[in-house]
Amino acid sequence: MxxxxxxxxxxxxxxxxxxxxxxxxxxxxxxxxxxxxxxxxxxxxxxxxxxxxxxxxxxxxxxxxxxxxxxxxxxxxxxxxxxxxxxxxxxxxxxxxxxxxxxxxxxxxxxxxxxxxxxxxxxxxxxxxxxxxxxxxxxxxxxxxxxxxRSFPLPEPGRGVAEQLRDLLDARVREGLTLDEAAGLVHAHPAHLVRAFSARFGLAPHQYLTARRVERARALLLDGLPPAEAATSAGFYDQAHLGRHFKRVVGVSPGRFRSTPQSPRPQGREELRDKPPRADGPD
The missing domain is CATH 2.60.120.10 (Jelly Rolls)
Incomplete structure (x- = not known):
């Protein structure tokens, strides 16, 4: 089994x-x-x-x-x-x-x-x-x-319409925004905006916003909020709406996530000394 x-x-x-x-x-x-x-x-x-x-x-x-x-x-x-x-x-x-x-x-x-x-x-x-x-x-x-x-420095990429849309979505995770509104704010055609965002980040704008809302709900659940309250506070329509996306992303339902043990028995094989870490390192 x-x-x-x-x-x-x-x-x-x-x-x-x-x-x-x-x-x-x-x-x-x-x-x-x-x-x-x-x-x-x-x-x-x-x-x-x-x-x-x-x-x-x-x-x-x-x-x-x-x-x-x-x-x-x-x-x-x-x-x-x-x-x-x-x-x-x-x-x-x-x-x-x-x-x-x-x-x-x-x-x-x-x-x-x-x-x-x-x-x-x-x-x-x-x-x-x-x-x-x-x-x-x-x-x-x-x-x-x-x-x-710091052994692998990379130049900071330029900020095109995809990055501008991401900033808008990050700023409005709970309330969201329409595609037409976003297109007007970044001065791009809606179809071009979706295409540019998807090409740059590997997922569509609505998928990105949903993932950010799941993250917010995850934090609220850890703070002790009931799933229904966490759902609406994160920007989902209701608890069922959150549940569909939460399980797909996290792997468990919001209720089960909220009720998981708070300090499980360590699963790894590392051993710790009884004395505190030395000044030059914790090992």
Whole structure:
């Protein structure tokens, strides 16, 4: 019998970490979607294949994947048994937005020490009351990620109509806007605007807006809001509307996501010392 899929999600009291997400998926495939924060991913068993910035990528146990905000990506199991993953969602206080281009070009990092430190950080985050140690470990993870990303500088792309439309959608996630309104604001024909956005980001404007609304609902659910209230606050018509899109993107229903354990038993194989991290590193 195939192992049952499982999900745990919680928001720790650690600045810079907006969510911790642990999951075991055997069949769930993520559609193209975006996050408004950084996605730091490690895999404990199996493998994940995904497309990012129109390039095929993959995450194994030995690698660390860093997916930048606002860049569409998908994901699916690359092995028959599926995969077990642990994810940290990190805000701009950990990684600066100027590093997005480098991360989009080189999302998968083979660095045994970084892999170890990320796993150890997950272990500490699952222990309430150890927030100071978690902050210390996060600081060293962020430092090592920045070192990797600054080895691959990329020029900042120009801002065409696609980027302008993305800015409009980001500013109006809840209320949205019509295509005609957007076309008027960026001075482009509606058909050209949709075509340019889809070519630039790999998904249509309405798919991007839906993904952003799912992200907002996800945060509201972690704050304790009931699914019905989270749905309308995020911009969905009602709870059923949220439910259809949430399960497709996250892999579970909003109600199940909201009721997941807040501090699951660590799944990785990392071991931690009883003493606090040294000044020169957490290992």
């Amino acid at each position: 195939a192992a049952r899929e499982s999900v745990s999600a919680w928001r720790p009291r650690v600045p810079g970490v907006t969510e911790v997400f642990h999951a075991h998926f055997t069949e769930h495939a993520y559609p193209m979607h975006v996050h408004d924060v950084w996605t730091l991913l490690i895999v404990d068993s199996g493998a994940v294949r995904y497309d990012l910035n129109r390039h095929a990528c993959g995450t194994l146990h030995e690698t660390v994947s860093l997916l930048p905000p606002h860049v569409p990506h998908n994901g699916s199991p690359a092995t028959p048994e599926g995969f077990r993953k642990r994810v940290l969602y990190l805000d701009s206080s950990v990684l600066d937005p100027t590093l997005i281009g480098a991360a989009a070009d080189t999302p998968d990092v083979t660095d045994p020490l970084l892999r170890l430190r990320v796993g150890q950080l997950h272990t500490v985050l699952a222990r309430p009351g150890e927030e100071l140690e978690a902050e210390s470990r996060l600081a060293f993870v962020g430092e090592r990620l920045r070192t990797h990303l």
